[in-house]
Amino acid sequence: MKAFEYASPTSLREAVELLAEAPERTELLAGGTDLLALMKDGVRAPDRVVSVKAVPELQGIEYGAEDGLRVGGAVTLTDFAGHPEVRERYPAAAWAAAHAAGPQIRNLGTVGGNLAQRPRCWYFRLGYGLLPRRNGESMVRAGDNRYHAILGNDGDALFVTPSTVVPILIALGGRATLAGPGGEREVALADFYRIPEAEGEREHDLGPGEIVTGLRLPPPSEGLRTASYEVRPGKSLDWSLATAAVALRMEGDTVSEATVVLGQVAPKPWRAEAAEGALAGERFTGETAGKAAEAAVEGAEPLSMNRYKVQLARVAVRRALERAAGEEG
């Protein structure tokens, strides 16, 4: 591993300064569950590593009736999933966090790290880059793409988003709080992710020297029903092949508003607007759920080896909807 400078600031201001000096050669260390492996494998070789574990502004979980939930970026997934307010008011988010990876990862991995985690694409992990090309063609298109994108894949970015927690956070109207050299700002998670078009571009909206300081979720509204569904082949540590998160605002048995977000199917968390349209204003039935599931994969363009993921995405949406509808309150 390349030698690097290690800093452990004790304030947010200090952390931002340490990061902002040379952002492209600096990495943030929170739980370290992924960064350390990337560094050992030589995929990332920063000159400086800035630990945010001792930054007080990144700690804590608070809930207020007005502002909703605020979670520090360095809070572990275990603490987030087990927090009484999270479990009571955002059960689907608590469920997703409680099922992410395995217990060891959840005990170290953080909410901020989950929002900003890097893709699991095996070409990326082997050091070929996020948009790998060889001899003028995409290595992913020509190679083994069984786990890659079926949506949003018309460019060179064919990896999929790794997080199984982010889709439900988006469905809940979550926002990321950020701090950087230009001060603090907030961005809706739905707008935080972007599909890189060239090697070197990041898969999210963090500017140079910016840190994810936390997560905010609005207070859950009356009649909101939420759920996530993950297609996870192994019961032990295994990745979801497709995740769907839904939030339905119900008036009686009619859906007044729906949010449907997919994970692991596109280079960014995939908002299935056609599915949302198929649900809004409709009475919730198995048939509506089926139509929404069908709409969710409209326009999917499978690669050479991942046709099956279209079906998985469809099923995940339908089952998430059924799970949400079955949920009380």
Add this chain to the structure above:
Amino acid sequence: MVEYRWPDEKRIIGRRIDRLDGPVKVTGAAEYTFDVRRPGMLYGAVLRCPHAHARITRLDLEPARKAPGVKAVRAVHQEGDEIQWALDEVVFLAAETEEAARDAVAAIGVEYEVLAHFVEAEAKDRAPEAKPGEETTEGDPEAGFARAAKRTKGYYGLPTIAHQCLEAHGNVCEWDGDRLTTWSSTQAVSALPGQLAEALEVPASDIRTICQYIGGGFGSKFSPDRWGVEAARLAKDAGRPVKLMLERDAELTVAGDRPSAYAEVEVGVAEDGAVTAWRSSSWGSGGLSGSGSPPIPYVFQFPNRHHAHTSVPTHVAGARAWRAPNHPQACFITMSALDDAAAALGMDPLDFFDKNLEHTGRLEAIYREELRIGAERMGWRERWHPRGEGGQGPVRRGLGLSLHTWGGRGHRSSCELKVHPDGGVEAKLGSQDLGTGTRTVIAIVLAETFGLGVGDVTVRIGDSAYPPSGPSGGSTTVGGVSASTRRAAQDALAELLGKVAPHLEADPSELEAVDGTIRVAADPSRSLPWKEATAKLGVSPITVTGQNPGPGELNDSGVGGIQMAEVSVDAETGIVRLDRMVAVQDCGLVMDLETAESQVHGGMIMGISYALYEEKVMDPVTGRLLNTDFESYKIAGYGDVGQLEVHMMTGEGHDERGPIGLGEPPVISPGAAISNAVANALGVRVPYLPITPRRVLDALEDATTGVTVIGLEGGAP
């Protein structure tokens, strides 16, 4: 004259005995090769070629030699050399720390000319080279097919998988002058010095290999390998001990490889289920060496059959023996094709397989009994349904079964045994315990023979300084060490009884060793406690050596075994859950029921793992293995194995055969049994292992994949 045989009445053999090494393993006290840390020890690291096929155009070792902490550097390839598989070793070096060693590797100047590669063995028509191998014809296949009421044709395939030892391959090598000691993660303690001696050109008598505990071998750790030889050379060059264990990506890419197999099979069957003809062609690869020829058709030697195999070399490191080499492939292909034939007839596979048992030779009666017991344990008759009638909901249930066989005669083994005047019993064998219970079995044989408890005897193994035993491969260890130990123990006991007899005023032939005493069999009141008896030896211990092979019929070869699986398949996601699995297994005389069952459990779990999860994903673009860690090279976890039941065959017909090894048999059938259960659940054959969501959904979507039936009204089963 001692008559070497297993006792008719057994006090310990065949009971449930906890493994002796359990406590040190679960407490972490057991020292594996990975744990060895010698004074002044250096760490080895390896420069590996990232290309599947390339020529080295520049190699500059100077930056590595000058790197901080580096004590020795050795290139095993030179400029101009051609590399034939990705992650092949180019340079070995040793440095003060692991980090320094890796940094020095990164500093090496190396350039390659990348050459064309081929890694997709299934596409044999695109292979630069394919080697037609054995072709077997028996009887008249054409006439057999002409007689068939139905004829099925199927395609089946399973990929290359890795051994994926939890403890990667590796060694710690230390020289004392011209004498070398290696702590090696090996299945061949007694055979390693000889192999190293040849490569290092030193006398084998100057090399000692130690392996007390091993974190998995599965057939991949018989050789010191190039990394073992080079670790010894680095240690010699540096004048300090060197530890060199493989990184996980190398362990997966170059140190573990079960060949793939693909096959087209035609089966002809009569209305009553009798197979009238078999024709198959198979191909596969384990890498540059191609692949061995799976014994197809497996278990069933149909009178009218034809089989041909083609070995396809690929730019991948060579194949290694993986538990029951060639059998899991042959089993999956054969049992799947037969199950499809049964389904074409609408016949319960239990009846179908039973109907054809006459073609299984001398194991016929054992198979029949095993199928009967398995069916009972599984509730087969109540739970089986015709193919595809596994329910209307998304989750469908299904049952499948499979048969397997293995040889497993005891290997060569010497046991040096001492009975000390203080009562101590000490056996030394240059054998190794792969985690299978070898230590425990040796102790059981000693305790049984001397009328002691397993805690009263000392078993020393895992050191080449002890008398040689064979490598642990092919399920030969228990047969070998049990027999050598039994012979030694019977000899030692005869000698002891000779010394003790005058003190009990009896003839030695009247004495027995029971319950910690030496006593007159006909008059147990005339007895001496064990330690008083051994005290009669004076100052000299009894020292004997027992051999295998040797006099007396103490072991045998040739076992059967059947397995049945019950699965639930989510037809919408393609996820297969293993609900239950029943194994019925014979292995001659069971030495320790607990470790025997444990072996079968282990085999089933490993089998479930390759049936549902494992695959070496070879990248057509780079020729590299893409899943190089435990995250992407998937294996079964605790939650994935379901409920496992084992029935060991014991009693008449088994016990008198003596012990037969058990390492291979239980790992052979799971792929076939699970695949057949999935076909039963879904009504469609998923033609590939592992049975992943992708394979299931592709099979469901493309109903033409898999099996076609000729001469059957209504199309595919």
